[in-house]
Amino acid sequence: MRFVLNTGRTIRQGSYVERKNSPVYREEAASLHMDRVDMLDLEIEEGSHVRVKSDQGAVVMVARPADGLVRGEVFVCLGPYANFLVNPETHGTGMPDFKTTVVTIEPTTDPVPTVRELMEQCGGVGYEG
Amino acid sequence: MKVEDVVCPFCGCLCDDLVVEVENNRVTSVENGCTLANEKLMEDHRLKNPIRRERGSWKDVSYDAAIQETAEILLDADRPLLYGWSGTHGEAQSVGVHLAELLGAVIDNTSTVCHGPSILAIQEVGHPGCTLGQVKNRADVIVYWGANPIDAHPRHMSRYTTYADGFFVKDAFKERKVIVIDVRKTESSAVANEFVKVDQGGDYAVLSALRAIVRGKGDLIPVKVAGVTREQLFRVADICKNAKFGAIFFGLGLTMSPGKNKNIRNAIELTEELNRHTKFTISPMRGHWNVYGSNEVFTWISGYPYAVDFARGIAFYNPGETTSVDILRRGECDACLVVASDPGAHFPRACAEHLARIPTVQIDPHVNATTHLATLQIPVAVTGIDAEGTAYRMDGVPIRTRKLYEGTYPSDLEILGKIYARVKEAKGS
16 A cells, blocks of 8 residues: 655654664664554554565565555654655755665565664664774 | 753754753753754763864864964965854854865855755845744744644744744644645644645746645646645645734745755745735744854854855955855865864765865864764754853844853863964964
């Protein structure tokens, strides 16, 4: 199914922002908030893993129901999971379209990558520390 | 030891009323702080020493070796990018701009992915803003547009707006009207007197509709505009026109959504229309601590607030071309110095991939996403905890921060000063 991905600050993301390699940060940054009816349509429950794809790539996240969103819109806090999907085109403004990435979402049993694994997929070398 | 009137080192509110307890070079308790302040001040997971990537693994290196290598990387590069700067103090930012000039580099700060579009709009039509003290003491109507202060600036409402009693607003919670305009319901919209739910990408149209109503052209408004009913648009316009003093605060919901800088221009022009009826101001909700300061410092020295390119030997500014995301997505820079920010986490993936391909040096106290992409990381003190310096609040008020204790880490200013000296020596200038 096709959705529009919105991103923004959450208080939990801000709280753990200096601990990006911690499980608590990953739990927040990889949470995909979506409408409950959309979750029924996808036949997923709270905590289900989903593969989220855009024209830039795909990343596995965890679905969470949210009351503040309308059908067809999903929300992920700003961070490396959401940005794995955001197109770097800025249309001459310097600013990518962080609020309106078109994505498809499907259930999966694949694990959610760590921030370190995401950066390794970008060509980095993971640091344990 | 108890320290009073401590300035928070997290968001652009720079709350300066915190009381902290310090024991054995650690903050052990925080009073008056929000969750973000508590986590930031009481954190204890710094990188212990400089690290260097060598053939697929990480090795510890000395500060002196790391500083020398950073200078060499920057000197070897044809098109270095110096990015970040918002988490550090103005004195360090100043050295950064002089270093960029010496190198012929591009220097950019985090407003490039934050309120950069707001700056573009302000450069077109000006900024009818005011300090947060004016809002607290005078404003009886507050509009949050594309902003969620309860999550992003948790004390904004209690210190300056919804819950803050002021000189002319004695009982704020009863006397102030709060309007939240957003594409989704949030904690902030839940405490608003009026929540306006806009369809994603519809902000420009709603701003235009409100401008038309305030201008007396309400008969042009259709039944619905971007999901907002005509009745609600008229009600919101009436609340604003009847304010004694209104204040609009806008967030990244306007700067990152379709329209970007044009959304902000429209919002500023709505403010101008409202000033034909009453007093109204508009201000950006600056997020990353001293990001406002980075705009100030860059502008004093170069004339431009961000995305400054010194490659021509003079300062050149062209957002969309000299902005970090554009330079990285084009694969244009051949070295990057990241200071006090985390582009690995907060830039699109394609940009992170380029940072991994080139020599990237990060000066930052913590292990973050950029650490894994970097060649070298130099840990430093956190300004406002174990380093002192000047930062600007979101309304442009400079505030001096102090050290809470004498730590063991060097400050950004010390590290950057040494890099600058070595580059200057090598350049023979």
